Amino acid sequence: xxxRLLLPVLLLPLxxxxxxxxxxxxxxxxxxxxxxxVTIVKGAANREALIASVKTPLQRIxxxxxxxxxxxxxxWKQLTPEQQQEAVxxxxxxxxxxxxxxxxxxxxxxxxYKPSSSTAPGRVExxxxxxxxxxxxxxxxxxxxxxxxxxxxxxxxxxVSLVADYRSQFDxxxxxxxxxxxxxxxxxxxxxxx
Amino acid sequence: MPxxxxxxxxxxxxxxxxxxxxxxxxxxxxxxxxxxPYMMVDSGKIIPVKDTSDVPRKASxxxxxxSSSVSVNGNSxxxxxxxxxxxxxxxxxxxxxxxxxxxxxxxxxxxxxxITVRKSSASAGGTCKTAGATExxxxxxxxxxxxxxxxxIQPVNRGVFWCNHQLYHYVFSPLNKTYKFVLPHxxxxxxxxxxxxxxxxxxxxxxxxxxxPAKAGLETEKFLLNTTAGIGGxxxxxxxxxxxxxxxxxxxxxxxxxxxxxSGCYIVWPVIGPKSLRDTVGFAGDIALNPASWxxxxxxxxxxxxxxxxxxxxxxxxxxxxxxxxxxxxxxxSIDRYNAxxxxxxxxxxxxxxx
Numbered sequence: 427x428x429x430r431l432l433l434p435v436l437l438l439p440l441x442x443x444x445x446x447x448x449x450x451x452x453x454x455x456x457x458x459x460x461x462x463x464v465t466i467v468k469g470a471a472n473r474e475a476l477i478a479s480v481k482t483p484l485q486r487i488x489x490x491x492x493x494x495x496x497x498x499x500x501x502w503k504q505l506t507p508e509q510q511q512e513a514v515x516x517x518x519x520x521x522x523x524x525x526x527x528x529x530x531x532x533x534x535x536x537x538x539y540k541p542s543s544s545t546a547p548g549r550v551e552x553x554x555x556x557x558x559x560x561x562x563x564x565x566x567x568x569x570x571x572x573x574x575x576x577x578x579x580x581x582x583x584x585x586v587s588l589v590a591d592y593r594s595q596f597d598x599x600x601x602x603x604x605x606x607x608x609x610x611x612x613x614x615x616x617x618x619x620x
Numbered sequence: 621m622p623x624x625x626x627x628x629x630x631x632x633x634x635x636x637x638x639x640x641x642x643x644x645x646x647x648x649x650x651x652x653x654x655x656x657p658y659m660m661v662d663s664g665k666i667i668p669v670k671d672t673s674d675v676p677r678k679a680s681x682x683x684x685x686x687s688s689s690v691s692v693n694g695n696s697x698x699x700x701x702x703x704x705x706x707x708x709x710x711x712x713x714x715x716x717x718x719x720x721x722x723x724x725x726x727x728x729x730x731x732x733x734x735i736t737v738r739k740s741s742a743s744a745g746g747t748c749k750t751a752g753a754t755e756x757x758x759x760x761x762x763x764x765x766x767x768x769x770x771x772x773i774q775p776v777n778r779g780v781f782w783c784n785h786q787l788y789h790y791v792f793s794p795l796n797k798t799y800k801f802v803l804p805h806x807x808x809x810x811x812x813x814x815x816x817x818x819x820x821x822x823x824x825x826x827x828x829x830x831x832x833p834a835k836a837g838l839e840t841e842k843f844l845l846n847t848t849a850g851i852g853g854x855x856x857x858x859x860x861x862x863x864x865x866x867x868x869x870x871x872x873x874x875x876x877x878x879x880x881x882x883s884g885c886y887i888v889w890p891v892i893g894p895k896s897l898r899d900t901v902g903f904a905g906d907i908a909l910n911p912a913s914w915x916x917x918x919x920x921x922x923x924x925x926x927x928x929x930x931x932x933x934x935x936x937x938x939x940x941x942x943x944x945x946x947x948x949x950x951x952x953x954s955i956d957r958y959n960a961x962x963x964x965x966x967x968x969x970x971x972x973x974x975x
């Protein structure tokens with residue numbers, strides 16, 4: 427048993443998929459974002475330039491405020507608005523680092539889109555298979571609609587949900603020390619992971 | 621020598637018979653002196669009841685009581701007053717909220733309460749709706765993960781996890797970097813593919829044990845194709861065929877899960893890493909089914925030391941390199957390494973078991 431975890435996110439080409447009429451908007455949004463990131467990755471001169479330029483499209487497609495809120499869970503309501511803003515900023519840094527750590531200029535995984543499904547009104551799951559360096563990864567993108575715009579609220583790689591993983595960590599911190607422990611842990615991990 | 625019936629031989633079965641009959645008689649005798657559950661009271665005095673029928677007849681002036689409802693004081697008896705019955709609580713109205721997100725179990729006092737089922741979302745992350753958080757965020761279904769493994773020895777696990785992390789940081793991570801530096805990517809992929817190919821019996825046997833003969837057939841096709849056209853498994857030719865490429869791997873632990881064996885507690889093993897109790901046994905099963913182990917442990921053929929190393933080394937190195945990469949990805953940007961790995965392990969195993 428090997429957990430093949432790579433976080434490729436949004437690197438294209440190869441699109442095969444049957445889009446359901448109701449989920450088409452979500453799929454199109456995902457595909458256009460992926461296309462955008464692929465162009466950047468292929469055209470990047472080096473890693474630093476790649477990381478700098480890929481952040482903008484990633485921030486547009488990934489809904490960091492919702493992801494932070496769900497990762498922190500019950501403690502979120504107890505945070506002050508300033509703390510909430512700080513938490514979203516820190517979490518964004520953390521996730522972007524995770525994603526961009528594996529990017530190599532010119533090296534893109536190919537993605538195959540499978541039929542998407544709607545779990546609830548305004549919520550869509552798009553399963554894909556990502557072929558990267560000879561290995562296949564099952565990646566499911568969970569998207570939600572907010573004010574007419576679709577964004578990714580969770581990425582599930584080989585069954586491991588990003589938000590659920592962070593939620594289990596934050597829950598333990600919250601239980602041990604409340605919101606102070608949560609903020610402290612978040613600040614520490616951003617400071618350490620460079 | 622023919623057995624002759626002697627008094628001793630005859631006496632042997634008779635003795636238990638006597639004892640048995642004695643018990644019968646004595647039981648009968650005890651039964652005769654058993655008191656009836658009734659008590660005859662006449663003006664407060666107890667009168668012996670001779671009538672042993674179900675309900676004794678009584679003369680006028682006499683009152684028949686159940687013995688349990690009378691307090692005896694010498695020869696007189698006074699009935700124990702029955703306590704006032706407590707008022708039964710009025711059945712509360714069933715508390716069934718009909719909102720979209722959930723329904724709450726009705727009050728237990730009401731016998732007619734309906735039992736409502738917590739609707740779990742069908743999302744791939746496998747979580748169900750939580751109480752407080754869903755009021756304003758229906759998409760938050762991470763409150764109660766449906767898959768958890770108990771962790772009763774967490775302090776021990778954390779200790780071993782810390783040791784493993786030091787091992788990773790000072791030994792395996794540098795080794796992995798060297799491995800990647802020394803061997804170019806195509807070679808590493810070839811090794812990885814060959815190792816994966818050799819593990820075919822693990823997947824094949826477990827597909828059969830899980831009653832999936834079609835999948836087992838596909839695994840066999842994949843193995844044969846990669847071994848022949850893929851030069852001993854180095855090239856994964858099967859990736860070109862979608863039907864073969866999408867066959868999901870399985871292992872002994874997943875078979876145990878299919879058979880309904882509970883997962884047991886969470887254990888972090890030195891070097892090997894985290895496994896549930898069931899998965900540990902499954903891991904042993906995987907090693908037993910892996911042909912490379914047969915050579916390594918001298919079960920098949922007479923390989924010399926160097927040859928054994930040639931078989932076992934790629935196995936170890938290929939698998940370890942993957943594990944090191946995964947560990948790095950999981951923990952590099954984590955809040956708490958231990959919980960990050962634990963949560964990822966549990967979720968991934970749930971997916972593998974459902975494949």
